[in-house]
Amino acid sequence: QSVLIQPPSASGTPGQRVTISCSGSSSNIGRDSVNWYQQLPGTAPKLLIYSDSQRPSGVPDRFSGSKSGTSASLAISGLQSEDEADYYCGTWDVSLNSRVFGGGTKLTVL
């Protein structure tokens, strides 16, 4: 059981907007910033969102992140077939004194 809770799967059709949630606690999301990672099949993870809502250069503005209290969300608008991937949230947990990840959400583009 992961410290950060994500839905195991999500889906949408091309052009749609989908959101992926990440639920934590006051010792992790409530205390530190959240990052989101995209892992395309057979490849290494890639940073998608950092510091809750910032996009690294090169990441399309279709991807956005937000945080409220002990939960965070990743939104993908204008869904494209190449967005089909696993998505992970991550942050630091001050009680565990360790970095923690969500269990991952597999996004399917129908």
Add this chain to the structure above:
Amino acid sequence: EVQLLESGGDLVQPGGSLRLSCAASGFTFNNYAMTWVRQAPGKGLEWVSGITCGGGTYYADSVKGRFTISRDNSKNTLYLQMNNLRAEDTAVYYCSKGYSCSSGAPFVWGQGTLVTVSS
């Protein structure tokens, strides 16, 4: 361009040892924290260990006492010494560059190296 190249993954018997290396280039290595993250076959990401630019180290409970993270700033290389390996340590191990000197939040990832622990 930031590049991270892991090496050292192999097939090893339970109880054995292995040292992973991560050669970094394209950034000032000694200014950034570094992190190891692993992914067991078909599973999610698991943080293993991190080291700040000042040499402070952090470990997941699952590897504490068995794994040692270190860095050689003169060689721009990160290491992970893994002892007393168990079957559950089987995974692809990723090296990652942190956000800052003290934050090891993975920003750039290497391509990974596979460690298989089996008799």
